[in-house]
Amino acid sequence: MSAAAELAALDAAAPAPIEKAPLKALVPEILAGGRDPFAAPGDAGNLVGLSRAELAEALREAGERPESLRMRANQLFHWIYNRGAKSFAEMSSINKGLQARLAERYRIGRPEIARALKSFDGTSKWLLRFRDGEEAETVHIPEEDRGALCVSSQVGCTLACRFCHTGTQKLVRNLSAAEIVGQVLIARDGLGEWPAPDEGRLLTNIVMMGMGEPLYNYENVAKALKIVMDGEGISISKRRITLSTAGVVPMIERCGAELGVNLAVSLHAVTDELRDVIVPLNRKYPIAELLAACRRYPAANNARRITFEYVMLKGINDSPAEARELVRLLDGIPAKVNLIPFNPWPGAPYECSSPAAIRAFAQIVNDAGYSSPVRTPRGRDIMAACGQLKSDSQRKRKSARAATD
Ligand code: SF4
Numbered sequence: 016m017s018a019a020a021e022l023a024a025l026d027a028a029a030p031a032p033i034e035k036a037p038l039k040a041l042v043p044e045i046l047a048g049g050r051d052p053f054a055a056p057g058d059a060g061n062l063v064g065l066s067r068a069e070l071a072e073a074l075r076e077a078g079e080r081p082e083s084l085r086m087r088a089n090q091l092f093h094w095i096y097n098r099g100a101k102s103f104a105e106m107s108s109i110n111k112g113l114q115a116r117l118a119e120r121y122r123i124g125r126p127e128i129a130r131a132l133k134s135f136d137g138t139s140k141w142l143l144r145f146r147d148g149e150e151a152e153t154v155h156i157p158e159e160d161r162g163a164l165c166v167s168s169q170v171g172c173t174l175a176c177r178f179c180h181t182g183t184q185k186l187v188r189n190l191s192a193a194e195i196v197g198q199v200l201i202a203r204d205g206l207g208e209w210p211a212p213d214e215g216r217l218l219t220n221i222v223m224m225g226m227g228e229p230l231y232n233y234e235n236v237a238k239a240l241k242i243v244m245d246g247e248g249i250s251i252s253k254r255r256i257t258l259s260t261a262g263v264v265p266m267i268e269r270c271g272a273e274l275g276v277n278l279a280v281s282l283h284a285v286t287d288e289l290r291d292v293i294v295p296l297n298r299k300y301p302i303a304e305l306l307a308a309c310r311r312y313p314a315a316n317n318a319r320r321i322t323f324e325y326v327m328l329k330g331i332n333d334s335p336a337e338a339r340e341l342v343r344l345l346d347g348i349p350a351k352v353n354l355i356p357f358n359p360w361p362g363a364p365y366e367c368s369s370p371a372a373i374r375a376f377a378q379i380v381n382d383a384g385y386s387s388p389v390r391t392p393r394g395r396d397i398m399a400a401c402g403q404l405k406s407d408s409q410r411k412r413k414s415a416r417a418a419t420d
Pocket residue numbers: 172173174175176179180181182183225226227228261281401
């Protein structure tokens with residue numbers, strides 16, 4: 016069946032409550048490596064996001080001698096990703112002549128900070144603007160002995176999960192590896208963590224849970240995460256990186272085999288009937304296929320469990336019977352369940368479950384032997400729900416444009 020026919024068939028089969036079909040997200044050619052209409056734009060001259068081999072090539076083009084390329088590439092990698100250098104002039108181990116030749120051709124480009132907000136609870140949120148004016152969000156959530164950075168993989172998202180504010184924004188494009196790594200650099204700048212400390216870090220974990228579906232932008236995400244994991248640079252181990260997917264089944268196994276990161280799955284419902292509505296990607300990859308892919312996930316074991324995210328929606332998915340069905344579905348998977356009280360946004364179609372309903376749900380899952388923490392809402396005063404800051408910025412820019420017209 017052609018892609019267009021497949022999409023038409025999916026739409027025809029869609030249950031009535033779905034108002035916004037995730038058409039483009041379902042185009043199979045994107046996954047098959049065909050032309051990607053959402054490809055990130057090129058960023059010629061930016062050294063951020065480049066691997067060591069690419070840095071060596073950049074050095075060769077800057078006239079560096081072949082026998083020094085490897086050593087110089089390691090130095091550049093160290094300065095950019097371990098020391099947080101923003102200019103070649105800071106790179107004291109690189110001679111002035113080469114510094115000047117590099118500066119003629121290249122930049123160490125970070126995204127621009129469009130807005131930076133800090134919550135009373137310590138959560139920091141940055142709205143970042145890229146060279147083409149597109150924006151995405153990054154959030155740092157500190158805890159007592161660690162801190163997680165929630166990183167975006169796309170500008171907007173096609174998957175239109177009904178409870179998610181980002182899902183109301185149309186997908187504009189994928190983020191490049193430079194733009195993904197750039198989010199980590201900005202956070203480290205803001206936290207003052209250069210050079211990358213060995214102990215006592217404020218940024219210890221990465222969660223690919225920001226805007227976008229990372230497995231629809233796999234190549235850039237993989238390239239960025241390999242840089243983030245490298246022990247000579249940002250040095251955050253794969254055991255401290257979690258990639259969250261709405262369930263792009265064909266990419267899950269590859270992700271585990273190539274990156275070995277922790278997996279989180281946005282499950283949110285225990286029947287296909289409901290999940291087709293809440294997470295429309297389910298129409299393409301239903302629950303049974305998704306859980307089968309989880310059972311095969313190479314990087315999962317009892318020490319590194321797969322996290323199943325479950326947003327608590329009042330009267331929609333929060334009954335004791337659904338908790339019991341969740342337990343049944345997870346049988347045999349090294350799993351834990353994150354229960355997420357719904358964080359409402361203006362115009363949201365759902366309400367958050369009551370504390371009693373959340374407690375009862377958690378108890379059933381917990382009694383079955385699965386850890387089931389209830390996520391504490393963070394940063395509510397700075398619109399930390401995914402996508403809210405970007406929408407707010409778009410509204411302000413639109414009204415500013417209207418005022419000047
Ligand atoms: S939950 Fe994730 S995959 Fe679903 S719409 Fe929001 S950003 Fe996209």
